[in-house]
Amino acid sequence: xxxxxxxxxxxxxxxxxxxxxxxxxxxxxxxxxxxxxxxxxxxxxxxxxxxxxxxxxxxxxxxxxx
Numbered sequence: 001x002x003x004x005x006x007x008x009x010x011x012x013x014x015x016x017x018x019x020x021x022x023x024x025x026x027x028x029x030x031x032x033x034x035x036x037x038x039x040x041x042x043x044x045x046x047x048x049x050x051x052x053x054x055x056x057x058x059x060x061x062x063x064x065x066x
Contacts, residue, residue, distance in 0.1 A: 002061050009054040016047045 020043045027033045033040065 002057055002065055006054065006057045006061065009050055009057060013047060013050045013054065016043060016050065019043060020047060 020040070023033070023040055023043065024035070027035055027037075027040065
């Protein structure tokens, strides 16, 4: 169960990071928006939260939990 959760979290992180990278590129290169925009900050918060959850899952797996 934890390994499935880990895979799902990793997939969600990759997806969110790709979205954030595209948004950042648009902001920096295209001048569209601001890195302090609500949408960009919410995406950063989502990535941080997913990474936190992944760290917890990895710790549990390392402890031998299934």
